[in-house]
Amino acid sequence: MPTGLPPIPGETELDRLVARSRLFGADPTLVLFGGGNTSSKILERDHLGNERWVLRIKGTGSDLRTIEARHFAGLWLDDLQPLRERDTLTDEEMLAYLSRCLVEADAPRPSIETLLHGFLPALHVDHVHADAICALANAPDPIAAVREALGDDIAVAPYVRPGFALAKVVTEFADSRAVVLAHHGLVTWGDTHEESYRLTLELVAKAQDYLEAHGSDIFEVALGSGPAPEQFLAQLRGRLSRERRQVLGVDPSQRAVAGRSDVDVVAAVRSTPDHMLRIGPRTAVIDADGDIDAQVTAYEEDYRAYHDAEAVEGTPMQSALPKVMLVPNVGGIAAGPDAGTARLRLELAAHTHAATAATLDSFGGSSWLTPAQVWEFEYWPLELYKLTFAPPPAELAGTVVLVTGAASGIGRDVAVDLARRGAHLAIADLNAEGLAETLALLPPGRAVAVDGDLTDRVVVDGLVSAAVEAWGGVDAVVFNAGIAATGNLVDVDEAEWRHSLEVNLTSHFTLTKRVWSILEHQGIGASLVYISSKNAFAPGAGFGPYSVAKAGLVQLAKIAALEGGKHGIRANVVNPDAIFAGSKLWSDELRKERADAHGVAISELEAFYAKRSLLGRAVTGPDVAEAVAFLVSDRSRTTTGCVLTVDGGVPAAFPR
Incomplete structure (x- = not known):
C-alpha cells in the first residue's frame, strides 16, 4: 500500500469526504469529468434529535474535481437496508424509493450507484474508472487478468448495468479487498477515508506496473508536431x-x-x-x-x-x-x-x-x-x-467570429457582446496592450488574440490561422479596424492618403480574400460584417481620406455579397456615427478639427452630434454591437448586401 500520504483533511466527516473526493477528481487517470462516485456513512441526528447513520453519496451530475458538501445527497442508511431482500427492482422503483430516504428534501438526486455503496458494510466506499484498471477489465479474460495483475483477493464482478442489480452482485464480494467491475471500473472500501483511498492507489499502481511489463506504453504521452491542415x-x-x-x-x-x-x-x-x-x-x-x-x-x-x-x-x-x-x-x-x-x-x-x-x-x-x-x-x-444539467445553448454557440480593431471602442464592445452570446472569438489590433485588456474581458478558452498591423499580410494570415487551429474554422468576420484620417484634399499628404486606404479599406480586402477559402471549404455559409461610417454616404469637408476609404468599404461589402451568395456567404455593412465612449479614434486633435469644422466648442461636440440626428440621442458602442450581433446571427439569414445605419437618424446618410 502506498506510504507517505498525509491524512485526508477536514473538520467533519463530510469535510473529509469532500477532500477525499477531490483527491480522486484531481487525477484524470482515476476519474474524468462527472464520472466515479464516493460515499461515507456518517452518524447524524434526525429531526427528532435521534442519532442515525446517514449515507452521504455524490449526487448525480457532480464532478469530483470541484465537488462541494452541497453536492452530496444524504440518505437514511437503515431505510435502504430492506431493499437487500428484494430480488428485482426497476429503475423507476429505485428512484422513487431513494427519494423517500433523503435526509434533505432539496438534496441532489443520489448517484445511480447509491445502493452499491449502501449495501457494502464499510464506512467509506469509492468507485473510479481508472485507465489501468479498465485496461484489465476489458482483457479477453478479465478474471484471469485481474488475478494475475492484482492478486486473488481482488474479486471480479461480471458486467451488469449500474443500479439495483449491480449492487446485489457487488455485495456478494464484500469479503474481498475490492471488486473490479468487468468492462466498467473499480470499487474499493475501508473503515477510514485513507484506507479506501490508498487501496485505490495501490491497485491502480499494480495495474500500471503489470501493463507496462507486458508491453503497454499507456502512460507515455506522444507529443505531436505542427498544426492540422x-x-x-x-x-x-x-x-x-x-x-x-x-x-x-x-x-x-x-x-x-x-x-x-x-x-x-x-x-x-x-x-x-x-x-x-x-x-x-x-x-x-x-x-x-x-x-x-x-x-x-x-x-x-x-x-x-x-x-x-x-x-x-x-x-x-x-x-x-x-x-x-x-x-x-x-x-x-x-x-x-x-x-x-x-x-x-x-x-x-x-x-x-x-x-x-x-x-x-x-x-x-x-x-x-x-x-x-x-x-x-x-x-x-x-x-x-x-445531460439535463447543461444550460441551453446560447444564441451563437458553436460560432467562430474574427473581430478586428478590438482593443477599444466599437471593436471591444462587439467582442464582449458576441462572447456573451456564446461566440468564440479571434480578436486583433495593433494596440497590444488594449487588446490584452479586451482578451481579459472574454471567457477563457473561447478567445484568442493576435496583435499586429493588419496591413501586414503575415498578421492577417496569423489571425485566420489562429481561429482555425483553435476551433476548426470561421463563421463570421467583423471588419472594424480603422484610423481617423483628416485634411482638405489640397492639403492632405499623399502618404497619409494611402495609409488611410491601406488601413480603412485594403486591409479589409486582404482579410476578406484570406478567409474566403476557409468559408468555401466549410460549405455552411458565413456572415461578413463591415463597419463603415455615416461618412460613407454623408462625408464631411476636411475628412476626405477617411470618408473615401469608408465609401470604398461599402462597395467592397456589396461585391462580397454578390460573389458570396452562391456559397451562402452574406456580407453587410453597419454605418455608425460619432461613437465617442472608449474610442481611440476620437483623439484630442480630431475632436478639435471636427469642432472647428462644425463651429462648436470642443466640449459641445458630443452633444452636437447627438442633437443633429432625427432621434436626438447619442449612439454608443453597445448599440453598434447589437446591430453586429443581428447580422452575425441566423436572425438575418436572408439579409445580404444591406447597409444598417446606427447613427440616430442622419437624413443625409440614409442608404439609397
Whole structure:
C-alpha cells in the first residue's frame, strides 16, 4: 500500500469526504469529468434529535474535481437496508424509493450507484474508472487478468448495468479487498477515508506496473508536431456543422494511437461505458486526404444501422454524427457546441483510447459489451439525466467570429457582446496592450488574440490561422479596424492618403480574400460584417481620406455579397456615427478639427452630434454591437448586401 500520504483533511466527516473526493477528481487517470462516485456513512441526528447513520453519496451530475458538501445527497442508511431482500427492482422503483430516504428534501438526486455503496458494510466506499484498471477489465479474460495483475483477493464482478442489480452482485464480494467491475471500473472500501483511498492507489499502481511489463506504453504521452491542415479542418467542421454549428478541438498527443495499424479496433469500443454519455459508443477514423463527406456519411449510416437493430421501438435516435475522431498524422479531434465541450470530449477520448490500446498491447486482444448492452447503456434514461444539467445553448454557440480593431471602442464592445452570446472569438489590433485588456474581458478558452498591423499580410494570415487551429474554422468576420484620417484634399499628404486606404479599406480586402477559402471549404455559409461610417454616404469637408476609404468599404461589402451568395456567404455593412465612449479614434486633435469644422466648442461636440440626428440621442458602442450581433446571427439569414445605419437618424446618410 502506498506510504507517505498525509491524512485526508477536514473538520467533519463530510469535510473529509469532500477532500477525499477531490483527491480522486484531481487525477484524470482515476476519474474524468462527472464520472466515479464516493460515499461515507456518517452518524447524524434526525429531526427528532435521534442519532442515525446517514449515507452521504455524490449526487448525480457532480464532478469530483470541484465537488462541494452541497453536492452530496444524504440518505437514511437503515431505510435502504430492506431493499437487500428484494430480488428485482426497476429503475423507476429505485428512484422513487431513494427519494423517500433523503435526509434533505432539496438534496441532489443520489448517484445511480447509491445502493452499491449502501449495501457494502464499510464506512467509506469509492468507485473510479481508472485507465489501468479498465485496461484489465476489458482483457479477453478479465478474471484471469485481474488475478494475475492484482492478486486473488481482488474479486471480479461480471458486467451488469449500474443500479439495483449491480449492487446485489457487488455485495456478494464484500469479503474481498475490492471488486473490479468487468468492462466498467473499480470499487474499493475501508473503515477510514485513507484506507479506501490508498487501496485505490495501490491497485491502480499494480495495474500500471503489470501493463507496462507486458508491453503497454499507456502512460507515455506522444507529443505531436505542427498544426492540422486548415483545409481539412474547415471541411470536417463544415460537414459536422450541418445540423448545428460546432467547434473542433485537436489533440496532437493522440497521433500515436491514431497511427496504429489496429486503430479501427481501438475506435470501436470504450474503456468504460461511462464515457459513452459524452463521446458516444464509437470513434470515427478519418483519413484527412480522403473524401470527408463520404467518411462522415459512412459513420452515420453505421450508427443508424446499429440503432435500428438494437433500439426499443419508439426510441428516438440521437445525433448519428461522430463526437470524437482519430485522424492519422493529425491525432484526436473532438466536436462540440463550445470549446469547453470539445476539450472535455478530447480528454475522455484520450483516456479511453489509451486504455483500449493498453489492453490490446498487453493481451493481444480485448473484450467488450455486446451491441445490445451498448445501446442499453447509451440510451439509459438514468444516464441521460446527467445531460439535463447543461444550460441551453446560447444564441451563437458553436460560432467562430474574427473581430478586428478590438482593443477599444466599437471593436471591444462587439467582442464582449458576441462572447456573451456564446461566440468564440479571434480578436486583433495593433494596440497590444488594449487588446490584452479586451482578451481579459472574454471567457477563457473561447478567445484568442493576435496583435499586429493588419496591413501586414503575415498578421492577417496569423489571425485566420489562429481561429482555425483553435476551433476548426470561421463563421463570421467583423471588419472594424480603422484610423481617423483628416485634411482638405489640397492639403492632405499623399502618404497619409494611402495609409488611410491601406488601413480603412485594403486591409479589409486582404482579410476578406484570406478567409474566403476557409468559408468555401466549410460549405455552411458565413456572415461578413463591415463597419463603415455615416461618412460613407454623408462625408464631411476636411475628412476626405477617411470618408473615401469608408465609401470604398461599402462597395467592397456589396461585391462580397454578390460573389458570396452562391456559397451562402452574406456580407453587410453597419454605418455608425460619432461613437465617442472608449474610442481611440476620437483623439484630442480630431475632436478639435471636427469642432472647428462644425463651429462648436470642443466640449459641445458630443452633444452636437447627438442633437443633429432625427432621434436626438447619442449612439454608443453597445448599440453598434447589437446591430453586429443581428447580422452575425441566423436572425438575418436572408439579409445580404444591406447597409444598417446606427447613427440616430442622419437624413443625409440614409442608404439609397
